[in-house]
Amino acid sequence: MVQYLQSHFDASFGALSDPTRRGVLEQLGRADASISVLAETFHMTLTGMKKHVGVLEQAGLVTTEKVGRVRTCRLGRRGLQEEAAWIERYRQLWSERFDELDNVVDELNRKERVHGRKKR
Template structure:
């Protein structure tokens, strides 16, 4: 069990490291729409094909993309599995954040209710003093 967690953590580390770079995130965004060649991926960037290839290797090592071989070009394809793993990992923390926000919301409602009661009591007191 410990070995599985270590492997999972290492895989998450690879995925997060790959996602840390804005160029790689833009590449992944492009691949959402289908397979794309290295040359097509390089077009929007002011960098060489070898530089794009290095980014693709990082994404491939993290399992975020796969690269095929079709004739003379190597299309890249988005692999969503690692992104699902990241989303699932983050979801555990989302539940914690939601629970904390729910407690904060409850506390704020209590404060608002106390303030409302305080205002009503002050008005009642002012009214009774004015009557006497």
């Protein structure tokens, strides 16, 4: 399960680490699109775009369906909620750490004032 979740995040964050793929997600957020439309939008060969779509599909962020000649791409049912949760949990830890650090700094400043030392 942990293993599963890990590779899950590997795939989704990996998918998000490329600007073309983030762009594709934004575009599909506005409207479904074929591989060739996406390829044209991002100035890339069909084959190149197909690979990107494949990566997004692997990550569960996009689904595709081929009807006739055309493969239509749309946003997948998985919508980054777990990734959002991971980041939120991290941000929690992060802000705790910095609150702590700020307290230490505040404490030092307070002591400086008490002992009448100059502030930098």
